[in-house]
Amino acid sequence: MQGLLAWVPLLPLIGFLTLVAIPLFHRDEPSQKVIAYIGVGSVGLAALFTIIVAIVLFWGNPSESINISLWSWMLVDNLKLGFNFHVDWLTMVMLLIITGVGFLIHLYSVGYMREDLDFRRYFAYLNLFVCAMLILVLADNLVLLYLGWEGVGLCSYLLIGFWYKDPANGAAAQKAFIVTRIGDTAMAIGLFLLFYEFSTLNIPELVSTINGPDVNNDIVTLACLLLLGGAVGKSAQLPLQTWLPDAMAGPTPVSALIHAATMVTAGVYLIARMHPLYMLSEVAMTAVAAVGALTLLLAGFSAIAQSDIKRVLAYSTISQIGYMFLALGVGAWSGAIFHLMTHAFFKALLFLSAGSVILSLHHEQNVFSMGGLYRKIPLTFICFTIGCACLAALPFTSGFYSKDHILLSAWEYHHGINILWLAGILGALVTGIYSFRVLFLVFLGREGQASTHCKDANIPVMSIPLCILAVLALFGGLLAPPLQSVFGVRPDEAHSPWIEGTAIAMPLIGLAIAWKLFRHEQRTGEQRSSLLQFWFSGWGFDWIYDHLLVRPFKFLTQINHNDIIDSIYKGTATISRQMHALLSTSQNGQVRWYLTTFAVGSILFLALLVAL
Amino acid sequence: MPIETAPGLEAGVLLAAILFCLGLAGLMMRRNVIFMLMCVEICTNAAALMFVVAGAHWGNADGQVMFLFVVTLAAAEVAIALALVLQFYHRKHTVDIDQLNELRG
Numbered sequence: 001m002q003g004l005l006a007w008v009p010l011l012p013l014i015g016f017l018t019l020v021a022i023p024l025f026h027r028d029e030p031s032q033k034v035i036a037y038i039g040v041g042s043v044g045l046a047a048l049f050t051i052i053v054a055i056v057l058f059w060g061n062p063s064e065s066i067n068i069s070l071w072s073w074m075l076v077d078n079l080k081l082g083f084n085f086h087v088d089w090l091t092m093v094m095l096l097i098i099t100g101v102g103f104l105i106h107l108y109s110v111g112y113m114r115e116d117l118d119f120r121r122y123f124a125y126l127n128l129f130v131c132a133m134l135i136l137v138l139a140d141n142l143v144l145l146y147l148g149w150e151g152v153g154l155c156s157y158l159l160i161g162f163w164y165k166d167p168a169n170g171a172a173a174q175k176a177f178i179v180t181r182i183g184d185t186a187m188a189i190g191l192f193l194l195f196y197e198f199s200t201l202n203i204p205e206l207v208s209t210i211n212g213p214d215v216n217n218d219i220v221t222l223a224c225l226l227l228l229g230g231a232v233g234k235s236a237q238l239p240l241q242t243w244l245p246d247a248m249a250g251p252t253p254v255s256a257l258i259h260a261a262t263m264v265t266a267g268v269y270l271i272a273r274m275h276p277l278y279m280l281s282e283v284a285m286t287a288v289a290a291v292g293a294l295t296l297l298l299a300g301f302s303a304i305a306q307s308d309i310k311r312v313l314a315y316s317t318i319s320q321i322g323y324m325f326l327a328l329g330v331g332a333w334s335g336a337i338f339h340l341m342t343h344a345f346f347k348a349l350l351f352l353s354a355g356s357v358i359l360s361l362h363h364e365q366n367v368f369s370m371g372g373l374y375r376k377i378p379l380t381f382i383c384f385t386i387g388c389a390c391l392a393a394l395p396f397t398s399g400f401y402s403k404d405h406i407l408l409s410a411w412e413y414h415h416g417i418n419i420l421w422l423a424g425i426l427g428a429l430v431t432g433i434y435s436f437r438v439l440f441l442v443f444l445g446r447e448g449q450a451s452t453h454c455k456d457a458n459i460p461v462m463s464i465p466l467c468i469l470a471v472l473a474l475f476g477g478l479l480a481p482p483l484q485s486v487f488g489v490r491p492d493e494a495h496s497p498w499i500e501g502t503a504i505a506m507p508l509i510g511l512a513i514a515w516k517l518f519r520h521e522q523r524t525g526e527q528r529s530s531l532l533q534f535w536f537s538g539w540g541f542d543w544i545y546d547h548l549l550v551r552p553f554k555f556l557t558q559i560n561h562n563d564i565i566d567s568i569y570k571g572t573a574t575i576s577r578q579m580h581a582l583l584s585t586s587q588n589g590q591v592r593w594y595l596t597t598f599a600v601g602s603i604l605f606l607a608l609l610v611a612l
Numbered sequence: 613m614p615i616e617t618a619p620g621l622e623a624g625v626l627l628a629a630i631l632f633c634l635g636l637a638g639l640m641m642r643r644n645v646i647f648m649l650m651c652v653e654i655c656t657n658a659a660a661l662m663f664v665v666a667g668a669h670w671g672n673a674d675g676q677v678m679f680l681f682v683v684t685l686a687a688a689e690v691a692i693a694l695a696l697v698l699q700f701y702h703r704k705h706t707v708d709i710d711q712l713n714e715l716r717g
Binding site: 587588589590591592595596599 | 636639640641643709710712713714715716
């Protein structure tokens, strides 16, 4: 049974390798059907294995954890790293999300990418991504985790730039890669620091070591902050959030899988996985909560101003992950993972629905040229509505349960009104506004420019994942994962009705505001007030980074156009070449010249001997 | 034992030196290979003369033995060198040594 678990990351890897190796054995490109069977089948089988393991080993036994040793990876002095997997409920939840949601998105992709010439490359990348993500969550040591971490970063880069013929897509891919690399560098330094201090990077060992008596708290705080840096990069949180909206350049199912459901939540997973470390440091916890609170507000307001349907969802993702960070920061570990799970369901649903809209409108993404689509693509409309309801956390949807959990935890954090709770509540209002704004703009109201030639592009292979995700998004709230064995049990607190009431009311108020403002918005296009323009640009972060980092860097590279260090080596080469030219003129092939120099030399030599 | 300078030694050495310098100067200035060969012979003979003079001066037969060697050497040298000159002329249709500069750098 444990061997089955080792197959879970292996299957997508096999799928990837098969898809890549096909040209070696077949001259002709295989049919889409074959590719789809390999690409989707490998992830589907992995999902099946995961479910079997979950049922057989974990059902009714929430304290179970499994360790699997595959092979020894590195043995250097006291650094012992194995290719070992550690599976507890936290891992299990992540596995189920990655393989389950991943499978549905793979299936949807078969329909979405059916017109694309690079069908095989797409599925190869997607399978490699799933493999790397599974390694990330299964790893029992931080270096193996880092391997998966970089693997998903690579696949994200490859898939954002999937349509590489447009230079803008390549630029977006590079931006994502470079910005997340900044966080990864911080994380790597954090790992070095942890190893230097505790001489282990094995997570269970690390946890038992840091609970010992003599632990330097400053080091722990510093390491936590550095790991937070990595998490901030990968999860697109403040201040490294700028890459995610641009990452929407990739195919829409990629946005659903990588930039909403799985990879961007890796930062949340990392902090949840390292929670015993964070619990030792008040400063680090506060930093996590502050990052979350600030990000969720900032991204929420940005989402209100966007005109591209995918960018709305991108900012909404940043904002929802902000909620997860907020939950982590107030110690509501299971709340964060719960929201991660429900968010994976409804955000995947929203992205896939948006994908259907985009495909039906022949790749139109501007919400201002949409409108009145509810009659033309009813299934997509229903799915999108469900997704929006969950995103806004309307009562009895999955998003409501998880967000409520987070808001209550934020309330408990200081036992009363506090800034984190206020941020969360305000964020809930904003979420209501932007999610229903986009719903109203796209599906209700008057028909826009693009709506007139709308043609339902859904085929069964796309509709089925949409329906399953819709059901999961609606009822996923009932599947609260049993994480007590990982995070411990928190005492239940009684809350006065008005706190609960506020949490329920905020999204509804947001809905009402959106109804009033955007129900009949004039589709005049791109005119925005200066405040909206500011939000539209993502609070000017791109502008700041451009002026603060990119331009000075380009300026410096221009100054150093001919590398200064290089000129030393070039100088050496030039000198020896000159010397060579000088000496080679004396080799003129004239015997008499040689003889003369020989004679003169002999005379000089003799004279020297005599003189001495 | 201090070496006594026999009369005539200085003159012999001087003659050999002049002969050698003449040969060397000819080698450096002449462009005709055959003349260069002759200059080499003059140099060789200057050396041989030096052996004879030194041998006579010290009353030692070694100098004369060396002279025989030098004469043999000169004969061998001329045999080879003339063959080379013939080849040179065969290829270039000239005996000007300056035409032979294919080994320049």
